[in-house]
Amino acid sequence: MRGKILIESLEQLGEEELLKRLQRFMPIGQTKDDTAQINSYQKNLLVNTDVLVEGVHFSKATLSAEHVGWKSITTNISDLACSGVDQILGVTVGMIAPPSTQWSWVEGVYRGMDKALNQFGGELIGGDCSTGSEKVLAITAIGTLGKLRLHRSNALEGDYLLTSGPHGLSRLGLALLLQDSQIDDKQLTEELKEKAITTHQKPTPPLEALRALETSKPKKLPWRAAGTDSSDGLLAAIQSICNSSQCQAVLDPDNLPKDPSWPLGELWDKWCINGGEDYELIVSLPPSWAEAFLENFPYGQKIGFIKSGPPQIIWNNGEKLNKSIFDEFKHF
C-alpha cells in the first residue's frame, strides 16, 4: 500500500517553517545570517540577495519609482553593513515588469539605484530583465568584509545590547503617507513627520554606525560582537540574535530607542518595537566596547543586556512580552 502523500501549501507551512526547510539545502554556518560570505583568497566577500515585489514590499501609493530604486539598494546594503562590510563592490539587478510598465518607471528606479550607489559606494555590474505579471526587483550586492564580522550567533552573557538609532520612524512615515486614521496629527511635530516620511522613502544604511563600532573597540578585546539589522522590526532583530546565540535579551521598557519627539502611548510603543523597515544596526558586545561606541556615536543607544537562558526577550520589570506583537511581518 502506498503511503498518503501530504501536500502542503506555503500558506499552510508558514514563513518560519519554510525558511527552516530551505536551510537543509544550505551549508552549515551560512544559514544564520542574511548575508552570504565567500572566502576569496586575500579578501573575504559578503554577498546579499533581496527580492522586492510590488504590493508586498513597495506600492505606488507610498513610493515613487526613484524611491523604489533607492530603497532596493540601501536596504540591501543595510544587510551588508550589519554583517561588517568594508566596501561595496557591485550590485546586480534582476528586474521583472509587465509589458505595460512605463519606461519612466524603470528609468526612475535605475536613477534611484544610481543615486544610492553614488552615495554609499559600489556600481551596477550586471543583471537581467524579463516580462512578468507583476513588478519584481531582485538585487544582489557584493562587498568586501572589513575587520569585524558580525554574526547573529556571536552574543554572550554580560553583553550590552545597542541600537544605532531610533525605531518606528519608517512605520510612522508609512502611516502618514497612507493617511492612517490611527494618527492624531496634533501629537506630531512637523519635523518628526518629515523625518518619518524620509526614513520610510529614503532609508540610510547604518554604515557610519559600523565604522564607529570598528574604531571604538578597546585594543585588548577580540573582534567579537553579534549584529543584525532591524529591517523586520526591533524585537524581531533581537529575537533572531537570541535564537542564534541561544541567550536571553533583557530590555528596559522605559528606555526604548525612540525619537526625542516621539509621542507617548501604546500604538507608539508598538510601532517603535515592531514597526519594521528600520534598517538600524542592532549589536551585542562587551560593556567596555559598548561604552566607547556610545561616546563616539551620538545616535547610539543602550536598550538592554544579554543573559543566559532559553532564547527569549524579557522586560527588566519582570513583565512578559505580548506574543501578538510579533505578528505583523509574516510573508506567507
Add this chain to the structure above:
Amino acid sequence: MRGKILIESLEQLGEEELLKRLQRFMPIGQTKDDTAQINSYQKNLLVNTDVLVEGVHFSKATLSAEHVGWKSITTNISDLACSGVDQILGVTVGMIAPPSTQWSWVEGVYRGMDKALNQFGGELIGGDCSTGSEKVLAITAIGTLGKLRLHRSNALEGDYLLTSGPHGLSRLGLALLLQDSQIDDKQLTEELKEKAITTHQKPTPPLEALRALETSKPKKLPWRAAGTDSSDGLLAAIQSICNSSQCQAVLDPDNLPKDPSWPLGELWDKWCINGGEDYELIVSLPPSWAEAFLENFPYGQKIGFIKSGPPQIIWNNGEKLNKSIFDEFKHF
C-alpha cells in the same frame, strides 16, 4: 507652455531598446557580456544574475520542479562558463511564490539546484523569499575567473567561429513535450527524441568545452578569444559577437551544427539556427588554436569565420539571411 510628456510602455519600447537604455546606468566595459566581473585582489570573480518567471521561462507542462531547479543553476553556470569561469564559488537564490504553492514544488526546485551544484561545483550561500502572484527564481552565481576571459567583443578578422555542440535539440525537446503537430514522428530516431528531451529539461553547461579550449591554446598565442553562450539561439549568439566586435560572421549553410541524426528540411534548419536554449559555447579564435581545440574536443565544430565589415551574419554562398528568423526570442 509645458512640453508634452511621452509615456512609453516597455511593450512599445521593445527589449533591445530597453536594454540599451539600461546600459546608461552601467559602467563602460560591463555592458557587453551577460556576466559581471569583480576584481577582487588576487583572483577576479565572475558574477551572473538571471531571472526565471513561470510561464515565460518554465511551465509545468514541460518541466518538473526538479528540472526547474536544475535548469536555473545550469543555465546560469553556462553564462559563467562562456565568460571563462575557473571554479563556481556560490549561488544565491531569490524565490517568489504564491501562498498556494505546494511545498513539494519548492523542495523539488531546491533538490534540482542541489544536484546541479553537486555536479558542477559551488554551493547555495544565501537568498531571500517572498510571496507574489507568480513563481519567480532570481539566481546569482559567483565564480573565479580562469586564464581565459571570454568577451563578446574580442573577435578579430581571420578568426574561425566554433561551437561546442549541436544546436536545436532543446527546441525539439520542447516540441516533443508539447506534442507539437509540426513534428513528423517518423523522421526521428528514439535516441534523438530522448537526447532532445534531456537537453531541454536537464541542460549541461559547457564547462568541459571551456577546459578543452584552455588546454588547446598554442603557447605563442595570447589569451584572446571571443565567446558567448547560445542561450538565445545560435544566430543571436553570433550576431551579438558581430555587434560587440564590429565584424561580420560568414557561415556555411551546409555545415550547421546539427546532431548526426537531425532531419532535413526548413523547420529543422530553423530550429538549429534559432531554436534557442542551447547553452553551447560559441567562440571566435585564431585558426591554429581552433584546429587544436577541434582535435581535443570531439563535439566541437567549425561553423564559419570572421571578416571585417559592418556587423552582420552572411552565408558563404552569397545568400542573404532572412530577418524573420530573429523574431522568436523577444521578451517584451
